[in-house]
Amino acid sequence: MSGNIQLLSDTLAAAKAEDRSALIAYLPAGFPTVDGGIAAVKAALEGGADVVEVGLPHSDPVLDGPVIQTADDIALRGGVRIADVMRTVREAHAATGKPILVMTYWNPIDRYGVERFTAELAEAGGAGCILPDLPVQESALWREHADKHGLATVFVVAPSSRDERLAEITAAGSGFVYAASLMGVTGTRASVGAQAHELVGRTRATGTDLPVCVGLGVSNAEQAAEVAGFADGVIVGSAFVKGMLDAPDDAAGVEAVRALAGELAKGVRRKA
Numbered sequence: 001m002s003g004n005i006q007l008l009s010d011t012l013a014a015a016k017a018e019d020r021s022a023l024i025a026y027l028p029a030g031f032p033t034v035d036g037g038i039a040a041v042k043a044a045l046e047g048g049a050d051v052v053e054v055g056l057p058h059s060d061p062v063l064d065g066p067v068i069q070t071a072d073d074i075a076l077r078g079g080v081r082i083a084d085v086m087r088t089v090r091e092a093h094a095a096t097g098k099p100i101l102v103m104t105y106w107n108p109i110d111r112y113g114v115e116r117f118t119a120e121l122a123e124a125g126g127a128g129c130i131l132p133d134l135p136v137q138e139s140a141l142w143r144e145h146a147d148k149h150g151l152a153t154v155f156v157v158a159p160s161s162r163d164e165r166l167a168e169i170t171a172a173g174s175g176f177v178y179a180a181s182l183m184g185v186t187g188t189r190a191s192v193g194a195q196a197h198e199l200v201g202r203t204r205a206t207g208t209d210l211p212v213c214v215g216l217g218v219s220n221a222e223q224a225a226e227v228a229g230f231a232d233g234v235i236v237g238s239a240f241v242k243g244m245l246d247a248p249d250d251a252a253g254v255e256a257v258r259a260l261a262g263e264l265a266k267g268v269r270r271k272a
Helices: 003-017 034-047 066-077 082-096 104-110 114-123 140-148 162-174 193-202 220-228 238-246 251-268
Strands: 022-028 051-055 100-103 129-131 152-154 177-180 213-214 232-234
Touching: 003 022, 003 051, 003 082, 003 104, 003 152, 022 034, 022 213, 022 238, 022 251, 034 051, 034 082, 034 238, 034 251, 051 082, 066 238, 082 100, 082 114, 100 114, 104 114, 114 140, 114 220, 129 140, 162 193, 177 193, 193 213, 220 232, 232 238, 232 251, 238 251
Parallel strands: 022 051, 022 232, 051 100, 100 129, 129 152, 177 213, 213 232
Antiparallel strands: none
16 A cells, blocks of 8 residues: 555544544635635644545536535636645645545546546645545546555445445445435535434445545534544535635634634544
8 A cells, every 4th residue: 555545544543543533624625715725724634634635626516515516616716727636735735744635526537637637646645536426337447547646546325325336335445435424415414314324334334444434414523423423534524614604704714624623623532
């Protein structure tokens, strides 16, 4: 296992050794600006996140709810490009030494070139990619190049995934498994729900050694503690982005990210 994916694996293992879940934050590149986005990613990691997913803004994000869509729109209007995503990964990883993933839909990678994308992400210090719309049976090309460059391939499973599908996904993936806590798009919710607990159990029942991390719906320390009781990682996105959108200025937005990361980091250690 090469250095980039090894850092991710070691980070998740270290959280488990501390008898807690890892905290994984999501923030889109280029929001509110490229520099502002880099500052926010650094703040999340300095505040207590173990890992950050850097979102590649997309004009038609099928998994993302209105909060992240709003941030993506701002980033796209600002002219964000894949080069800016790579710069975000490079600078945040260099400053913190922590693992950074990119979360992206398949079309931008396909258009950019798989070899070019994976080579640049590895060179930037990235740990891998989360690919929510890439079917596992169509992922051979991506996995070939990701393996070549030592990058994790994180697939998304959902409550609707059949057991045989879960086995396929866990066998093909690396890094960790992203378990979507419910059917629908990203966003903050009052409750994470029992579906997530059941999905984590079904995913582990495939016999996978990969950590299972839960995303969609977690927004505060209480929910983080609830999910930490049964998952290896807690993924939070919309709550971070909403804090930035609601802030009076960019600097306050970065501090809101730092504060929320600290609150959530306490939550994943508490376990409900």
